[in-house]
Amino acid sequence: MNAMAKKTSAKPALLSGGNPQIPKGEGDAPVQAYIAAMPGWKRDVGRRLDTLIVQTVPGVHKAVKWNSPFYGVKDEGWFLSFHCFAKYIKVAFFRGLSLKPVPPVESKSQDTRYFHIAEDGQFDEAQFTAWVKQASQLPLERM
DSSP states (O other): OOHHHHHHOSSOOBOGGGOBOOOOEESHHHHHHHHHHSOTHHHHHHHHHHHHHHHHSTTOEEEEETTEEEEEETTTEEEEEEEEOSSEEEEEETTGGGSSSOOSBOOSSSSOEEEEEETTOOOOHHHHHHHHHHHHTSOOBOO
16 A cells, blocks of 8 residues: 555554554544454453443543553543553553452553453453443543
């Protein structure tokens, strides 16, 4: 594909692992653009994650940073983001070590914990919602 065709392409580029390349921005629109660009089964999971977060934290602030959707409180910070990898979606809870139960996947960052959603797209929505509620009430991460 030549440079001109790339510039006029309506679809966002997919980075390694199929993660959409979306310009950073505040609000729902960039997050919805990210979700719409998620490849294959990941798009439906992204929609579900977004819906559950919005239902659990009314008025949640959204943004896309570093090619990932972030969720938090405007002007205060962030509690969660997610990112596409080749075979799973990684959901990051920035204060995950304080959640009960603690999400299963460790991070290089002391407080952050992850959970992964595999290709079958199945995850425990009740547990996810409980984590979101807890995370939204903890001190937020400034980024």
